[in-house]
Amino acid sequence: MDIQAILTELFSGVVYLFSMAGVKSLVMFIIAGVLIYLAIKKDYEPTLLLPIGFGCILANLPPAIDALTGISAPSALGDSGFLSVLFNAGIANELFPVLIFIAVGAMIDFSPLLKDPSMIFFGAAAQFGIFMTFLLSLVLLPLIPGLIAEGDSDMVMKLASAIGIIGAADGPTTLFVANHFQLKDYMGPISVAAYSYMALVPVIQPPVIKALTTRKERMIRMDYQEARCSKTTLILFPIIVTIVAGIIVPMSAPLVGSLMFGNLIRECGVLERLSKTAQNELANLVTIVLGITIGGTMVADKFLNPTTLLILALGLFAFVFDTAGGVLFAKFLNIFRKKKVNPMIGAAGISAFPMSSRVIAKMALKEDPSNFILMQSTSANVSGQLGSIVAGGMVITLVSMLIGG
Amino acid sequence: MKKLISILLPLMLVGTAFAEEAAVTSSLAGASLLTKGLIVTAGGLLGVFLVLILFFLTIKLMQKVLK
Numbered sequence: 212m213d214i215q216a217i218l219t220e221l222f223s224g225v226v227y228l229f230s231m232a233g234v235k236s237l238v239m240f241i242i243a244g245v246l247i248y249l250a251i252k253k254d255y256e257p258t259l260l261l262p263i264g265f266g267c268i269l270a271n272l273p274p275a276i277d278a279l280t281g282i283s284a285p286s287a288l289g290d291s292g293f294l295s296v297l298f299n300a301g302i303a304n305e306l307f308p309v310l311i312f313i314a315v316g317a318m319i320d321f322s323p324l325l326k327d328p329s330m331i332f333f334g335a336a337a338q339f340g341i342f343m344t345f346l347l348s349l350v351l352l353p354l355i356p357g358l359i360a361e362g363d364s365d366m367v368m369k370l371a372s373a374i375g376i377i378g379a380a381d382g383p384t385t386l387f388v389a390n391h392f393q394l395k396d397y398m399g400p401i402s403v404a405a406y407s408y409m410a411l412v413p414v415i416q417p418p419v420i421k422a423l424t425t426r427k428e429r430m431i432r433m434d435y436q437e438a439r440c441s442k443t444t445l446i447l448f449p450i451i452v453t454i455v456a457g458i459i460v461p462m463s464a465p466l467v468g469s470l471m472f473g474n475l476i477r478e479c480g481v482l483e484r485l486s487k488t489a490q491n492e493l494a495n496l497v498t499i500v501l502g503i504t505i506g507g508t509m510v511a512d513k514f515l516n517p518t519t520l521l522i523l524a525l526g527l528f529a530f531v532f533d534t535a536g537g538v539l540f541a542k543f544l545n546i547f548r549k550k551k552v553n554p555m556i557g558a559a560g561i562s563a564f565p566m567s568s569r570v571i572a573k574m575a576l577k578e579d580p581s582n583f584i585l586m587q588s589t590s591a592n593v594s595g596q597l598g599s600i601v602a603g604g605m606v607i608t609l610v611s612m613l614i615g616g
Numbered sequence: 617m618k619k620l621i622s623i624l625l626p627l628m629l630v631g632t633a634f635a636e637e638a639a640v641t642s643s644l645a646g647a648s649l650l651t652k653g654l655i656v657t658a659g660g661l662l663g664v665f666l667v668l669i670l671f672f673l674t675i676k677l678m679q680k681v682l683k
Contacts, residue, residue: 328675335661335668342657349653364649371653444678451674459667597671598664605663609656 227273235511236271242514243267243506246403255410258495259382259502263403266506269294287507294507297500302398305390307501308383309469314494315383315596316473317486319564321448322440323590330556330587332540334594337560338379338602339536344529345375345606351521358518365614370394372606374522377405378529379599380412381562386505387466388603392610399509400519404526406505412566415527416558417574419534424554428542429578431553435586445478456601462611463604470600534558537591553584559591562599568592 219226227233246264250257269287287294301307324330348371352359359366369392376388385405389398408415420429449471456467477486537557545551559571568588575582 325675325679328672328679331668331672331675332665335665338664339661342660345660346650346653346657349649353649364652367649368652368656372656441682443682444675447678448675451678452671455670455674456667459670460663594668598668601667602660602664605660606656609659609663613652613655 224273232511233273235515236273238515239267239271239509239511242509243271246407249407249410256406258498259406259505260410262499262502263406263506263509266294266503267399267509268506269503270507270510288510294504297504298395298507301497301500302386302390302504303395305387305465307497307504308387308390309465310493310497311383311501312466312469313473313476314489314497315564316449316470316475317477317489318494319470319474319477319593319596321474321593322445323586324593325440325444325448326436327587327590330590331594331597332544333537333557333560333591334596334598335560335601336540336557337533337537337591337595338598339540340378340529340532340534341375341599341602341606343375343532343536344378344525345371347528348374348525351525355517355521368610368614370397372610373397373401374525375529376599376603376606377401377408377522377526378533379562379602380405380409380530380533380567381596381599381603382406382409384466384562384599384603386501388607391607395508396513397518397522398505399514400522401526402505403509404523408526408530409563409566412530412561412563413570415530416534416567416570419531420538420555420558420571420574423535423538423542426578428554429575430582431551432579432582433553433556433584433587434550435583442478442480446475449474449478452597456604460601460604460608462607463600466600466603467597470596530561533561537561553582553587556584556587556591559588560595560598561592562595564592564596565589567595 228237243264246260246267249255250260250264272287275289289295301310349367352367352370359370373385373389373392373394376385379385382402382405386398386402389401394401453464453468453471457464473489476482476489537560538554539557540560541552541554541557545554553575555571555574559567561567568585568591571588572583572585575584
């Protein structure tokens with residue numbers, strides 16, 4: 212081997228950066244930099260965007276050739292690379308989304324919803340955007356040249372489902388659906404869209420709400436009944452919900468079950484140590500590995516294409532229409548109700564908990580400093596958590612039936 | 617609200633059952649993407665409302681029983 216070959220081998224990473232693939236990697240480093248910047252400087256979902264950004268850097272480093280297998284891939288992504296191991300251990304088998312839901316369940320207090328259960332319907336109405344986006348994706352995806360082999364309508368249905376679910380504003384459910392349909396190549400853009408838009412709820416929701424409501428409507432006051440919620444109710448609720456959801460939409464059982472299991476740990480009163488562990492250590496640990504593993508799916512070849520832009524655009528569409536669906540449903544209900552509902556509450560029916568409820572409560576206070584609707588918006592928001600999981604289960608069930616898979 | 621639910625619930629039960637039944641029939645295997653999409657949209661939205669209505673009724677029932 213001559214000196215030039217040895218040097219080329221030694222500095223293969225530097226040589227790589229000057230190749231076409233290297234330029235793509237540099238673009239991915241910039242995208243990773245933006246995610247890390249948004250996380251640190253703008254405080255947008257830092258717990259997720261920072262690990263995703265760093266995982267993206269790891270996934271786009273120059274490839275190393277595995278001496279045993281001869282496969283060339285970034286060392287973190289090779290067959291035994293730690294990102295591949297994490298992907299197979301936690302995302303390919305749906306473990307991480309389920310663990311995240313146990314943690315989320317342990318954080319959620321359902322008592323505002325149990326005191327005013329009528330708010331639960333907003334959790335259903337705010338899933339409207341999911342299905343509208345699903346339909347729109349079915350129309351747009353086949354138009355992208357080379358994306359899906361001609362006639363592969365099953366793939367279009369699967370990808371459209373995962374894109375629609377971005378509107379659930381619920382990262383784990385989005386991952387669950389994408390993974391169920393084995394969309395590993397699209398996992399990167401789908402999860403980046405889901406988590407980025409979740410962080411952008413304070414930016415996305417207010418203009419949509421303002422466009423659909425008058426100031427008078429935004430100032431509607433709502434009574435809040437300070438009714439007591441018995442401990443038995445709080446304990447029975449997660450158990451019964453799991454059974455009902457498991458019977459009606461069996462596909463949603465892993466997510467509903469884990470969410471409600473976490474909530475039962477919280478409410479039972481005898482597992483305080485486990486409840487705190489689920490809320491803190493479990494949530495933090497899984498978030499770290501989930502984020503970096505998602506980032507690891509953002510490989511330049513699969514990420515830098517028109518599909519990513521389309522997924523990001525459709526994800527935004529889903530978010531906007533979910534918000535609009537909730538607001539319009541509230542306005543529709545007001546036609547029949549004597550006691551009017553503040554239509555902004557409908558927008559809190561998305562799953563971004565607790566951010567959406569806080570945004571809505573803040574908007575109400577801005578219009579009228581003495582109008583407190585935080586508890587009502589929280590009720591709608593926790594309903595959105597349930598609604599998005601059920602919507603995910605419904606989409607998986609119906610699409611699987613129609614494609615026969 | 618009760619009136620609305622009493623109207624919507626049976627409709628949704630029928631609708632969801634219809635969507636499921638329709639989906640399994642082989643005639644839909646060759647249906648266009650848009651037809652399949654509309655079935656998923658209608659069935660999905662009905663299903664979400666149905667399940668959440670059941671949650672609502674469950675909460676109401678619990679409140680009554682535990683009063």
